[in-house]
Amino acid sequence: MNRGRGRSTNGYSGRGGRSWRRGGYFDHGRSPVGAERHSGEDSCYYQEDGMSQSRGRHLQKTSPASGSSYSKHDNAPVFGYKPKKPFPDDTGLKWQNDPPEASDTSSAVLKDDFPSLSCQLGSEGSQPYEGRTQVEPLPVEETESCASLLHHDFSRRVNFSCLQDESEPSESYRKMSPQNSAGFGDSVHTECQVVVEPFDICLSKAGTPVMLKPSLLVKNREKRNEIKRSMEGQNGIVLRSGMVLLKKYLSLSDQVKIVKACRELGFGSGGFYQPGYRDGAKLQLKMMCLGKNWDPETGNYGDLRPNDCAVPPRIPHEFYLLVEKAIKDSHALLQQKAIASHVENILPWMSPNICIVNFYSASGRLGLHQDRDESLESLHKRLPVVSFSIGDSAEFLYGDQRDVDKAEKVELESGDVLIFGGNSRHIFHGVTAIKQNTAPRALMDETNLRPGRLNLTFREY
């Protein structure tokens, strides 16, 4: 794997074959901003007084971003949804339509929504990865050529936040016997060494029955909001070419269902874990992969999580439908704005087989990075990433270069769907802050979601 540098002293030149890992945001008792880990090194960077600094190494300053000439923050109604093509339903999971109000009870179980899901409490989890990783910027022009893509190391991806949140359960690492059952001795040893305590994205309220379906209160509120939305028109914004933000797009009851599904899946085998480094530093988020596992250590996608051999849970079918609807409505928005007659040239169609679910605590962060560990074909076609935000709002940065000073900023609120594909597929993006106590009250009441933010990014490998 090429781990050359190709980085200028004052920033990230983004040229040459190179990859370096990026760790994230460490809690050193000061405002955490960024951290980076080089491949094969243990240098974590954090920012202090506005400078991105290596831990005991060199100072970093990012190179200037080239400005974007795309129109921003244009509001326009999004037309209604008509299914275009079916997404694969290989999960067997069902997300039932809401039952009639009369039968709506708070004691209904989530399994009614996802009959084939079963909570696997206490399932043995994973060992920490050495952190989500990040490659040096790959200029867009380079990504256009498959031949050049082949020369890049796509195994490095993101810059994740490192910080331990005391309120969250920590992984307990248990060494297992290095010998396998066949008795080959020390020369053969299992990779599945660590047990992770399950992480519940929802706080349990003592004595309160967990409400597993949206309550009447939420449904009524939802109805009012839907009427309001249909009167106002939905709020879709073209942030730049290939980048669409659908504001408050997910209904409250869909948000509730997503939280509950993620809770259920995240608590079982292959569920949430806190990626970390072997030196003990932890990333400041919990992560779970659906469909395929993304290994932050290598940047590879696979069918198993290598540390604990857990099979990633499948993507619930209802998630596909929501992604499909969001792309469809984004196309309608682009069409309506007469941005293109062939909207799929601007924002290609995508059928996800990967979903990376992040849970950010209040101090969670995610450094500027590109998503580029998907297949060469997917990247070459610039198939979009579709991102759902639920819970507390996030300050989201995006731009053409890894430079926080030059990046555009947008707030992602609960229910927002952000799509970036086409010319924006390779944008740098990240989360600089989670805004506390900004999640919709009804969502919190209904789900008891921990303070923080749930983010789901769908991709097609």
Ligand SMILES: O=C(O)CCC(=O)C(=O)O
């Ligand atoms: O949390 C977000 O909004 C972005 C997540 C992201 O960029 C990623 O998971 O790669």
Ligand SMILES: [Fe+2]
């Ligand atoms: Fe990303």
